[in-house]
Amino acid sequence: MSDVKAALLINGEAGKDSLKNELDNLPPQVMKRVETLKQIQSQQDELYAKFLEEKAVLEIKYQKMYEPLYSKRYDIINGVIEVEEVTENDAVKGIPNFWLTAIKNNEIISMELTERDEGALIHLKDIKYSKLDDIKGFKLEFFFDPNPYFKNSILTKIYHLIDEEEPILDKAIGTKIEWYPGKCLTKKILKKKSKKGCKDAMPVIKTEKCESFFNFFDPPKILKSDEIDEDTAEEFQYSLDYDYEVGETIRDKLIPQAVLWFTGEADQESYGDYFVDDNNDNEVHDIVLEGDEKDGDDDEYEEVDEIDDEDDICDKSLEEENGAA
């Protein structure tokens, strides 16, 4: 899983003082050389900033070139236009459940997907990605047909980044979903059983958060606080990582290759099936010298720094290990 860092997590100040002291002990002429290197570093940083600008221009140029293709894809999926071989008097419009199926086929995006969500996601007609205009980061837009679940026609998720290369997350913002009454998919509604014989008592209701794809629009929030215990921090980091990874996967995989996710042909990065060289078993190969009874008793050995009279020991053992390569 990719790691995203929250903006406040980096730049730890601890330990800098001790490093500074070490630097203070450098002879002044060496320190002057270091200062010159830092000036050179500034020039290089300027070049790097220009590189990032040019790279962003390149990305935007290609995003624009993809747009007519995405637009044609939209039209076919949603039955706006027909492909040549198909006659117009066709009962099935477009490609039903296109985005729902594509999402279901991606392990990462579908991790929180429930059966309840599917009813809403069949109304998803497009997902768009765009870079933010003035700030670093990106936006994902989910376009929905009118549906019985929520009023919104577009659900948006925005990631503000401090650094796009790393990436370092500033904050993630999602659209507040305007659920229709009793249709909220991110909460379970629990109803208290009324006591026997108590006919007129009001029913007691409470809600509980539950798994749902739509939790994606209510991302974990990073705000200032002094301390937090280790377990909570780990859990928080996990939810932050997962939220960002879903966004990244939608941007880099689902949107650019939607049809391959729909058909199931897209690369699923499957961990767990490993192929390893039998000849590279990383075992230590003992070298057998004259007089060695090879009794294997390590306790009888002591570590030595150097052996002048056995010049080729290390080379020999290396050759033995590299032999099969």
Next chain:
Amino acid sequence: MSDVKAALLINGEAGKDSLKNELDNLPPQVMKRVETLKQIQSQQDELYAKFLEEKAVLEIKYQKMYEPLYSKRYDIINGVIEVEEVTENDAVKGIPNFWLTAIKNNEIISMELTERDEGALIHLKDIKYSKLDDIKGFKLEFFFDPNPYFKNSILTKIYHLIDEEEPILDKAIGTKIEWYPGKCLTKKILKKKSKKGCKDAMPVIKTEKCESFFNFFDPPKILKSDEIDEDTAEEFQYSLDYDYEVGETIRDKLIPQAVLWFTGEADQESYGDYFVDDNNDNEVHDIVLEGDEKDGDDDEYEEVDEIDDEDDICDKSLEEENGAA
């Protein structure tokens, strides 16, 4: 930690048959639309390939622009040229231990570094990065002054990648280090104690792999094999990840910002210090309705799909949660 995938780990074939069957059940006119989408996908893949080419050209252009700055850095570190403020009759040449100190200050690269390694690394005079010419991947070159540890003047580490964007690793290759007798840093030499009263017996020697920065030049090898147990696979994936992450960190952080690593000013991505919003505690906020005694006994509740007479329940609880945002 970043994850690198080995080339053979991806493209799992399992499950494709069942997907194919699902596709076969699609009405023929829908299948034709899907086929058209796949043609559009091919056009987009071609554009993406062109984008990667242009991006590579841009990267090479900037690498060339960095070169004179790297060259000047080299000259200052190794005392080839002098900075203006410093007079020539200076006993200390260049910046002693420059690369060793920079490496020591990076948590990831220094993870396997031992005190024994330091003696060799003070002779490291430059590290260079370059893209491979004909194949995807990159090369790191470590330039050494003549030293008492090994004969090589350049140690190289090459990463062949299947996919540079992901990245997916094909293989990693390191220079075979030609250690001088008894100077190998990646093995400990163990000497068997000779038995008492046995004057003329030959000493018995064996070697054992040990922690060392120089293990970086003997990377884990990926080769075909049928099956491997889960624990070994996990361990293997870990060593693969670590090896690639060291290479990536040297390429993206150590080389471009060497002086900031030397001074300790470079960003250390420190996990563990977290700052979280107190107002976003992710607790479920119970809503208290008329007649609710709030006894907190969940057993008395049953899950319901829809509640028509309590229209705004979900909105209310959402507002409550979003209230502080």
